[in-house]
Structure formats: C-alpha cells, structure tokens
Amino acid sequence: MTSKRVIAVFGATGAQGGSVARAILESKSFTVRALTRDVTSAKALALQNLGAEVVQGDLNDEASVEAALRGAYGAFVVTNFWEHHSKEKEVCQGKMVADAAKRLRLKHVIYSGLENVKRLSGGKLEVPHFDGKGEVEEYFWSIGVPMTSVRLSAYFENFLTLWKPVKASDGDYYTLALPMGDTPMDGISVADIGAAVLSIFSFPEKLLGKAVGLSAEALTVQQYADLFSKSLGKEVRDAKISPEAYEKLGFPAAKEIANMCRFYQMRPDRDVKLTYCLNPNVRSFSQFLEENQGALQGI
Incomplete structure (x- = not known):
C-alpha cells in the first residue's frame, strides 16, 4: 500500500492555515505536515491529535522551511503581513519558500495571494498587504513553480x-x-477556505498556474x-x-x-460560482x- 502524498501547511495554527489543515485532515486524502514555530502550543498539539505531522517551521529560517518541504507533494503557503507590517519582509519570506519549492520540485503549491495593487493602479494606490503578495505570486510563476494563487x-x-x-x-x-x-x-x-483549497489540491489540472478569487x-x-x-x-x-x-x-x-x-x-475578480463549486457548504x-x-x- 502506497503512503498518502504529503501537503505541507504553513501557518497551520493560524486562521487560514488552520482551516486548510483541518479540511485536509478530515478528508484523509493527503497527509498533513503542519508547520508552526511552536510545536508545543495547544493548537499544534490539537492538530497532532487529529493526525497531522507537526514540525517546526519558521518563515525567517530557510533551513527549517527546506527541511519541512523535503519529500512533500505540495504546500499551502500563507504569509502574515500584519505580524510585522513590512511588505519587504513578506516578499522575502514568500520568495524564499518559492525557491525552496523549486529546488525540491514540489508538484503543486497553493499560495494565499492577492493582487499587486500598486502595479495595477500605475502607482496611484498602495496597499502593502496586497502588493507584497502580488509580487510573490509573480515570482512563483516566473521561476516555474507549479502554483495556484488563491485570492481571498x-x-x-x-x-x-x-x-x-x-x-x-x-x-x-x-x-x-x-x-x-x-x-x-x-x-x-476564513473557516470556509480550507475546503476550497482541498478541492484545488484534489483536482489540480483545471486551476494549476491560475489565480482563483474566492x-x-x-x-x-x-x-x-x-x-x-x-x-x-x-x-x-x-x-x-x-x-x-x-x-x-x-x-x-x-x-x-x-x-x-x-x-x-x-x-477585482472574485468568483462566487466557482467558490461554491470548490466548497458547496460555504x-x-x-x-x-x-x-x-x-x-x-x-x-
């Protein structure tokens, strides 16, 4: 019997990552490798009790990210601008994950992205917590990582x-x-994001290489x-x-x-009909x- 494919979930004890980790665990269709900075936290232990492999992973530590991604089929990647309020730091974190995913040849990354508003508006509007994610989206695709961007x-x-x-x-x-x-x-x-992400992992052929507005x-x-x-x-x-x-x-x-x-x-493009197809219980x-x-x- 072959073992199930591993999905590494970043921010697994947070709102988005937690929703994704729980949805995948409930489906039992993949193995969840839950990345968190504190593997002893109550939320980390709760995921472990649900069957997740909980590992230490810090977006500021390249070695821990590489170790956490090694052997994985895919990953759900979310960065948290509001933790440090730095677009530059968020871009650095996202690009570091993209580089690791490329080196390790992950088959499918789902990135929690958003539009690069500054570029789209010709510099008239700046929304740093959007713009940085937009830059990272573009970087993932430019280096050839098989990625779907989920724009919430x-x-x-x-x-x-x-x-x-x-x-x-x-x-x-x-x-x-x-x-x-x-x-x-x-x-x-945010609780409804996980089931939609699971559907994209389960049927990647239609949405690989695309941005999906939920x-x-x-x-x-x-x-x-x-x-x-x-x-x-x-x-x-x-x-x-x-x-x-x-x-x-x-x-x-x-x-x-x-x-x-x-x-x-x-x-901006957000697709209600597609969202309900991906998660009928939204x-x-x-x-x-x-x-x-x-x-x-x-x-």
Missing part, C-alpha cells in the same frame, strides 16, 4: 472586530463604517448593515464614510484599508452572523 475576499470575521457596528452618537442606532460607497464588497469566512457573496455596506439589523434586533445603517474621511480616523492601518476599499471599488454572511451570535453580544 474580505474576511467576514473582520465584522466581529475592526468593522463591527458602532453606536451612533446622535441616535438610538448603529453605524457600519466602510468606505465602499454603493459598490458591493466580496466577503468570505467569495461567498458580494454585498453593499447597506446590505451588510441590513443583515446586522436582522441578526441583532437593532437598527444598523451604512455610515456612508468616504475613503478620505476613513483615512483620518487615526488608527495605524486607516490609510491602507481606505486604499484597499478604493481597490475593491474597482471590483457560508453566506447571514449564516455567519447566525453562527456567531455569541461574539455579537457586546455590540
């Missing part, structure tokens, strides 16, 4: 934290502040607000904030998110809110 939409989970409705100062209602105007914004729950649905800010109103039993309205006003809110990533929304208003925003009632209690 805005996380529904952000609506429980950074984008949650805020009580209005001048009335008994709440506002949702995202500078999207009346343009729909694609979204997806989305559960695209809603306007007012439609997101209406679903919040229904779920919370409280009126939620679109704050109708402009990108210029959003930039002035004062928190560290305000300008970056404003530019991200300017890019989203250009409607959740709508309404279902997501229903499942996360506990997290909404503080609103």
Whole structure:
C-alpha cells in the first residue's frame, strides 16, 4: 500500500492555515505536515491529535522551511503581513519558500495571494498587504513553480472586530463604517477556505498556474448593515464614510484599508460560482452572523 502524498501547511495554527489543515485532515486524502514555530502550543498539539505531522517551521529560517518541504507533494503557503507590517519582509519570506519549492520540485503549491495593487493602479494606490503578495505570486510563476494563487475576499470575521457596528452618537442606532460607497464588497469566512483549497489540491489540472478569487457573496455596506439589523434586533445603517474621511480616523492601518476599499471599488475578480463549486457548504454572511451570535453580544 502506497503512503498518502504529503501537503505541507504553513501557518497551520493560524486562521487560514488552520482551516486548510483541518479540511485536509478530515478528508484523509493527503497527509498533513503542519508547520508552526511552536510545536508545543495547544493548537499544534490539537492538530497532532487529529493526525497531522507537526514540525517546526519558521518563515525567517530557510533551513527549517527546506527541511519541512523535503519529500512533500505540495504546500499551502500563507504569509502574515500584519505580524510585522513590512511588505519587504513578506516578499522575502514568500520568495524564499518559492525557491525552496523549486529546488525540491514540489508538484503543486497553493499560495494565499492577492493582487499587486500598486502595479495595477500605475502607482496611484498602495496597499502593502496586497502588493507584497502580488509580487510573490509573480515570482512563483516566473521561476516555474507549479502554483495556484488563491485570492481571498474580505474576511467576514473582520465584522466581529475592526468593522463591527458602532453606536451612533446622535441616535438610538448603529453605524457600519466602510468606505465602499454603493459598490458591493466580496466577503468570505476564513473557516470556509480550507475546503476550497482541498478541492484545488484534489483536482489540480483545471486551476494549476491560475489565480482563483474566492467569495461567498458580494454585498453593499447597506446590505451588510441590513443583515446586522436582522441578526441583532437593532437598527444598523451604512455610515456612508468616504475613503478620505476613513483615512483620518487615526488608527495605524486607516490609510491602507481606505486604499484597499478604493481597490475593491474597482471590483477585482472574485468568483462566487466557482467558490461554491470548490466548497458547496460555504457560508453566506447571514449564516455567519447566525453562527456567531455569541461574539455579537457586546455590540
């Protein structure tokens, strides 16, 4: 009996990597090699209990990455810009993995990528947490690594934290502040990414060498607000904030998110129909809110 092919999953104890690792483990169609910096953490041990091979892997340590990829069929690669806020560092990490994948002749890498907004906008917009991933996408393909780039939409989970409705100062209602105007914004729950990635690994021939935009649905800010109103039993309205006003809110990533929304208003390619083909159980925003009632209690 031949052993199952190994998929190395980067960031296996994080949101994206964890979703991918669990989906593959549940399918039992591949062996999961879960990469994490701390193999003794509770999340690492939980993956081990589910059947994963947990190994030490640090994107800042080339030797550990090479060791973790050796003998693997494929890999799911995710980098975390928000950990260090450095586009240059993210590009360096991504290229290092690409070089190792090339040397070790991996058959299929799925990279959690995004568009290079700076290049696409002719330098008019900079969204560092997109731009670096865009550079890495291009590098993977340029050196001939068999790679599928999965470009995600805005996380529904952000609506429980950074984008949650805020009580209005001048009335008994709440506002949702995202500078999207009346343009729909694609979204997806990070928990639903894993099953889609598993489908791409399982049937690589159609999507190898391509970029795939994942989305559960695209809603306007007012439609997101209406679903919040229904779920919370409280009126939620679109704050109708402009990108210029959003930039002035004062928190560290305000300008970056404003530019991200300017890019989203250009409607980058996100394919709802394909997403449902890859994961028929992907959740709508309404279902997501229903499942996360506990997290909404503080609103």
